Amino acid sequence: MIEAVGLTKRYGDKTAVYNLSFQVRPGAVTGFLGPNGSGKSTTMRMILGLDNPTSGRVTIGGYPYRKLPNAPRQVGALIDAKAVHGGRSARNHLLSLAQLSGIPARRVDEVLGVVGLQDVARKRSKGFSLGMGQRLGIAAALLGDPQVLLFDEPVNGLDPEGILWVRNLMKALAAEGRTVFVSSHLMSEMALTADHLIVIGRGQLLADMSVKDFISANSADFARVRTPDTEPQLREKLTIALTEAGGQVLPEQDGALRVMGLALPRISDLAHEAGVRLWELSPHQASLEEAYMRMTQGVVDYRSTADQKAGLQQPLPPGAQPPMPVPGQGQPGWYAPPPPQHAAPHPGGTPANPYGGPGAAPRPPAGPALQGQAPGQPPSGAPAAPAAAPAASAAASPAPVTDPTTSEDAR
Structure with a gap:
């Protein structure tokens, strides 16, 4: 053990x-x-x-x-x-x-x-x-x-x-x-x-x-309900009946309904009483992936943003000239250095540590790559949110293990 x-x-x-x-x-x-x-x-x-x-x-x-x-x-x-x-x-x-x-x-x-x-x-x-x-x-x-x-x-x-x-x-x-x-x-x-x-x-x-x-x-089971697509009034009628019976009804993108708080037999009875034909009535149990995403959504440090290609393709203002081509751009071995990263200013003049720590500034609201806070805060005197450590690799095998490194990637 x-x-x-x-x-x-x-x-x-x-x-x-x-x-x-x-x-x-x-x-x-x-x-x-x-x-x-x-x-x-x-x-x-x-x-x-x-x-x-x-x-x-x-x-x-x-x-x-x-x-x-x-x-x-x-x-x-x-x-x-x-x-x-x-x-x-x-x-x-x-x-x-x-x-x-x-x-x-x-x-x-x-x-x-x-x-x-x-x-x-x-x-x-x-x-x-x-x-x-x-x-x-x-x-x-x-x-x-x-x-x-x-x-x-x-x-x-x-x-x-x-x-x-x-x-x-x-x-x-x-x-x-x-x-x-x-x-x-x-x-x-x-x-x-x-x-x-x-x-x-x-x-x-x-x-x-x-x-x-x-x-x-970390998940909520629900029932998936579908009424005839050609009769949207039946879907509205069923939504009202299920809501009055204490259910929570949410529309799905494909026109179906997501119903929570009511068992499948109860949903069937309510649809029958309302005179609504059902094309689908099926249970849905969350997967481990859904439960995991719900559990960890507040502790993910690296998040993707939408590809802003549209913002890079705005038409030039009248009279403006397109930028001059950079010699060698697009050729093998061409390299453009990344733009400098500017840390958010700290009230006391010291750059803020985005991961927290003794004396760290609050996490800035902007910056989609660093969102959410850990669900529990450490006691006073300990870092506010743990972080990854510098990267290095080491091996672990059945043989006696030795490691000359002093730090590694905390995955």
């Missing part, structure tokens, strides 16, 4: 994870969800001893990772599938990890067969595709036959057959009583794979519950 208690990680005045507590229990696939920059990767690195927490603790089976006897035989992880020497073959890469941990060489061939790389075992990994690299990383995680497994985006780069294989592998490992902790952005895949969810935003815990409970708590 993995247990985190009050886990906090700061990089200078940036807080990647704040007061995070949760448990990952054996016998189930636990999904680890959160927007980019929410602190998922930082949390997994602290679990594996790659980063030391600023405060709090995280243990595996009651021990910190670095104090586990022969940790690669107890914990396997896929954090960075690219952490492979490109000049080594797949087999030699796994063989070197096995020798470091006292794992028999025959196990290397076993895991190569499990992940389907037995035919390319002697090819250099630098020629591997993204999906093949993922399979090699999963093989490294399985090498020590560990009871605890952590996977960060395990289906990245895999084809549909590979995604199905990973899904079944995760379920099989959990069915054997192992602890399986999976971070992913693919909501549809998590809905099919995970039994339990841990959701974080800006480094803070948002939810810790089963997939079913998460969807129920």
Whole structure:
């Protein structure tokens, strides 16, 4: 079992994870969800001893990772599938990890067969595709036959057959009583794979519950009702009847009605009493993606805006001349430097920190890329909203882990 208690990680005045507590229990696939920059990767690195927490603790089976006897035989992880020497073959890469941990060489061939790389075992990994690299990383995680497994985006780069294989592998490992902790952005895949969810935003815990409970708590089921398109007066008549019965009725873009607060049999009875024919009466249950979007809409830092092409194509005013062409523009190697970024002025003369922090200015209302506030504010003296840390990459594999970096991308 993995247990985190009050886990906090700061990089200078940036807080990647704040007061995070949760448990990952054996016998189930636990999904680890959160927007980019929410602190998922930082949390997994602290679990594996790659980063030391600023405060709090995280243990595996009651021990910190670095104090586990022969940790690669107890914990396997896929954090960075690219952490492979490109000049080594797949087999030699796994063989070197096995020798470091006292794992028999025959196990290397076993895991190569499990992940389907037995035919390319002697090819250099630098020629591997993204999906093949993922399979090699999963093989490294399985090498020590560990009871605890952590996977960060395990289906990245895999084809549909590979995604199905990973899904079944995760379920099989959990069915054997192992602890399986999976971070992913693919909501549809998590809905099919995970039994339990841990959701974080800006480094803070948002939810810790089963997939079913998460969807129920963060979505509203409704009924979809359609009347004959050629008789709009029937739709208006039905809307009045459903509203008077206590239902909430919203029009859909395709002409149907979304009805909340009334069961399907009740809707049918009301339509019959009103003399309204129905072309459609169907239930709708929210997906994990819908529930996730509702839960995290206030903690997403990076939002897209509409493409303002129309604003770039306004007609020139009378008498104005079109701009002179820039020499070399559009040619290979041509580069235009980005415009300078101007920070919002701070009342005290110091540039405001848009992510918060000790002494940070309030988040400016403008700027579509930074909207919403974290649902809970830290106590006095702590940063107002956790943020991402500087980027660097590190590898986690069944072999003893060392990491020379001091910071990383808090995803």
